[in-house]
Amino acid sequence: MExxxxxxxxxxxxxxxxxxLCFGPPGVGKTLSASRYSRNETIGTYDSSIKxxxxxxxVDTVLYTPLVMNSRVDSDIKRARETVAGMxxxxxxxxxxxTLKTLRDRDEACRTKNLDLPIQQRTDIAALKPSYxxxxxxxxxxxxxxxxxxxxxxxxxxxxxxxNSLEQLRAIFxxxxxxxxxxxxxxxxxxxxxxxxxxxxxGFVHEFRPLGETEIEKLLDDHWTPRGVRLPNEPMTxxxxxxxxxxxxxxxxxxxxxxxxxxxVLDANNIDTITAEAxxxxxxxxxxxxx
Numbered sequence: 001m002e003x004x005x006x007x008x009x010x011x012x013x014x015x016x017x018x019x020x021l022c023f024g025p026p027g028v029g030k031t032l033s034a035s036r037y038s039r040n041e042t043i044g045t046y047d048s049s050i051k052x053x054x055x056x057x058x059v060d061t062v063l064y065t066p067l068v069m070n071s072r073v074d075s076d077i078k079r080a081r082e083t084v085a086g087m088x089x090x091x092x093x094x095x096x097x098x099t100l101k102t103l104r105d106r107d108e109a110c111r112t113k114n115l116d117l118p119i120q121q122r123t124d125i126a127a128l129k130p131s132y133x134x135x136x137x138x139x140x141x142x143x144x145x146x147x148x149x150x151x152x153x154x155x156x157x158x159x160x161x162x163x164n165s166l167e168q169l170r171a172i173f174x175x176x177x178x179x180x181x182x183x184x185x186x187x188x189x190x191x192x193x194x195x196x197x198x199x200x201x202x203g204f205v206h207e208f209r210p211l212g213e214t215e216i217e218k219l220l221d222d223h224w225t226p227r228g229v230r231l232p233n234e235p236m237t238x239x240x241x242x243x244x245x246x247x248x249x250x251x252x253x254x255x256x257x258x259x260x261x262x263x264x265v266l267d268a269n270n271i272d273t274i275t276a277e278a279x280x281x282x283x284x285x286x287x288x289x290x291x
Contacts, residue, residue, distance in 0.1 A: 001215055002208060006033045009206040010061075013179035014152040019201045020181045023188050024208025027253030030183050031065075033208075034154050038063035043083060059084050060149045065156045066165065073161070073168040081150045088149045096139035103132045151178055158184035163195070170198045210250030217241055219255075226256040229263050232272055243279045254286070261285055 006022070013020035024030050035041065038061040062080045066073060107125050114122040155161075155169065173180045182192070193199045211219075220241050225231055236244075248254040261282035262274060271278060 002029060002211060003033050003036070006206065006208065007037060009204060010037055010152060010154065010179075010181055012204055013181050014061075015179075016203060017176065017179050018203025019173055019198070020179070020204040020206060021189055021192060021202050022181060022183045022206040022208055023186050025186060025210070025251075027251040028208050028210050029252040030208050031156055032252070034063055034156050034181075034183060037061065038152075038154055043087070058088055058149055061152045061154060062150050063154045063156065066158075066160050068160055070161055070165045073165045074172060077153060077172060081148060081153075084150055085146070085148050089143055089146050092139070092143055092146070096136075096143075099135060099139070100132065103130070103135060107132060148177065152181065153178050154181045154183065156183045158182045158188055159191075166192075166195055166198055170195075170201070173201065211252055211255070212250065213245050216245050216248065216250065216255065220244065225259055225263075229260050231259065231263055231266070232274060234273060236274055237276075239276050240274050240279055243276050247279070247283050257286055258282055 009020055009022065012018070022030065039059055040063045043059060062077065062084055064073075064077050064080055066076070107128065110123050110125050110128065114125075153172065161169070169180065169182075172178075182188070189205065192202070220236050223231070223233055244255070244258060248258055258279075262278055265278050265281045266272070266274065269278075
């Protein structure tokens with residue numbers, strides 16, 4: 001599968017701390033693959049307030065998609081890396097909060113007890129061990145010692161980046177802590193080649209190709225559907241699979257849209273079997289070229 005090739009490419013960029021350049025036509029799954037590899041959805045839905053343990057395996061990849069107006073690439077990536085680092089440090093912070101609360105309660109109980117005792121019998125709160133400030137300083141040092149877990153930065157939609165933004169990416173890469181993957185449209189390799197200092201640092205190139213017929217057929221045989229789409233579990237006929245393969249031509253985005261439209265056609269016509277006619281009706285509402 002194309003995704004496995006993408007994973008191998010990203011793993012190599014991470015391991016050797018290289019810049020990798022990935023390009024491919026629209027709709028072949030570049031963004032989806034980058035999101036899956038970086039576990040971007042996990043980062044977006046991670047609620048640190050209810051998570052007591054770090055994710056396993058830990059998140060170590062940042063996915064960044066620049067805005068059309070991309071003047072602050074360095075600060076945007078820094079914030080994304082801080083989010084990932086926060087996910088790693090949060091269990092330590094929760095432990096610190098619980099421990100420090102126990103010490104505060106201990107000190108407050110001591111103060112309350114001292115109010116009912118003669119001065120000479122009172123306990124010196126500063127003498128209680130460990131002291132609140134000692135423990136606070138220990139946890140602060142442990143958190144500071146936690147290194148940035150980010151070992152790979154994946155930048156999607158690189159075609160949006162202007163020269164200054166590309167230079168910011170080069171500066172981030174030159175810090176030497178992470179690998180870097182740049183994802184764009186065909187032709188991005190020629191554009192990047194004009195920036196000699198950046199281009200000289202590219203170690204790997206990966207062309208993201210459309211899905212092959214056997215790959216699409218396997219997806220259909222495995223009853224794969226886009227998120228939220230439900231289709232009958234009955235095996236598709238050879239005629240239906242051939243029609244879907246012909247209409248999508250290996251374009252993963254079109255495959256997702258076509259399957260979603262097939263679901264709509266089946267529901268609208270109270271059909272519980274995917275037929276070639278249903279596929280044709282679904283095709284008519286999509287801009288996917290000639291069948």
